[in-house]
Amino acid sequence: MKLAVLDDWLGVAKASAPWERLAPHGVKMEVFERPFASEDEAAKALAPFDILVPTRERTFFPGSLITRLPRLRFIAQTGRIPGTLDQEACRARGIVLSTTGGDLVPAATGELAFALLLACARGLTEGDAGMRRGRWQDGVPAGMVLEGRTLGLLGLGRIGARVAGMGRAFGMRVIAWSQNLTPERAAEGGAVAVDKRTLFAESDAVSLHVVLSERTRGIVDAEALGAMKPGAILVNTARGPLVDEAALLRALSEGRIRAGLDVYGTEPVPDDHPIRSAPNTVLSPHLGFSAAPIFRQFYGEALEAVLAWLAAGAPKAG
Incomplete structure (x- = not known):
């Protein structure tokens, strides 16, 4: 029997769990x-495997791919929600699916969101690049002080509420909007509920924390970006397609806003993608959940599920 761990981009999977227990x-x-370049490449590479351990949602598993994996019997998905996996196709094939917890994901993602906000506010990437080229302060934008400014949160769930707390700790006024957010729920999360236009028009920084769905795809459109204050900051650690990419690139190239981005429409981002050379940006390679204790939980719980399935024919309950 063969097991494949997929998309271990940081090269941490082997050290994150006692895989020798499989022997x-x-x-x-x-x-x-490395990611697969196409569905054909994935099908060819994964056809010999009985068990797959995908790393979060990095590889898409539509029904068309599932049907091309004749040996596949068990998927130990890391993370709570396998949004890129066709679960109906798995059920039709009798493929068993398990998931894992992610206890520290909200903390890790929230911390990164605020780190991107700080880096944008104080021009840290320009300062770092200049220092490495033998320069001093030339080319570094004058910074923004966050105290007394307004932080807007698009989404106030587990991660958004954490970022709200960070904003308050920095002396920021915190406002929030999402399609289902009530004033009562906003107050519980430490924010004031506003409408969408107010969120973008009044915020000095907007951070995105909603789930990608058909309702939210492109929710940050040209109108929303156009409503932002000159020099305001957009932070996205949620999902790339929440933002109209073409409209964002225009706003950045025109110097109207800055952006701290951790997620993109295509991942990994192609070498020639214009976002790589876009001005007024701080870019990170989808590091939101990428922290050592999270990988230990992901791969450790996935391994336990595999071992339980091997012993009893089904993943461990819970």
């Missing part, structure tokens, strides 16, 4: 550290 069961493990 007594005759399971051979292989780790893929």
